[in-house]
Amino acid sequence: MRYKIIEIYEEDYGCEGIPENSETMCNVLVSDELGNKKWIKLSDDFLIKHKLNEGDYLELLD
Numbered sequence: 001m002r003y004k005i006i007e008i009y010e011e012d013y014g015c016e017g018i019p020e021n022s023e024t025m026c027n028v029l030v031s032d033e034l035g036n037k038k039w040i041k042l043s044d045d046f047l048i049k050h051k052l053n054e055g056d057y058l059e060l061l062d
Contacts (some may be wrong), residue, residue, distance in 0.1 A: 003030035005056050006037065010044060030058070 007029040024044040
């Protein structure tokens with residue numbers, strides 16, 4: 001399904017930092033073509049690699 005990225009928030013890892021052997025994750029608010037919204041988690045590296053920002057569209061398998 002095709003989703004529009006509404007908001008992107010990098011997770012807050014607090015003073016402990018990112019757990020060892022983990023990658024930075026982002027909470028991403030997306031909206032489908034019917035206007036239904038949901039939060040998903042995507043890695044920051046995925047967003048950067050695919051040049052995804054707020055306002056962009058992405059395809060996800062549901």
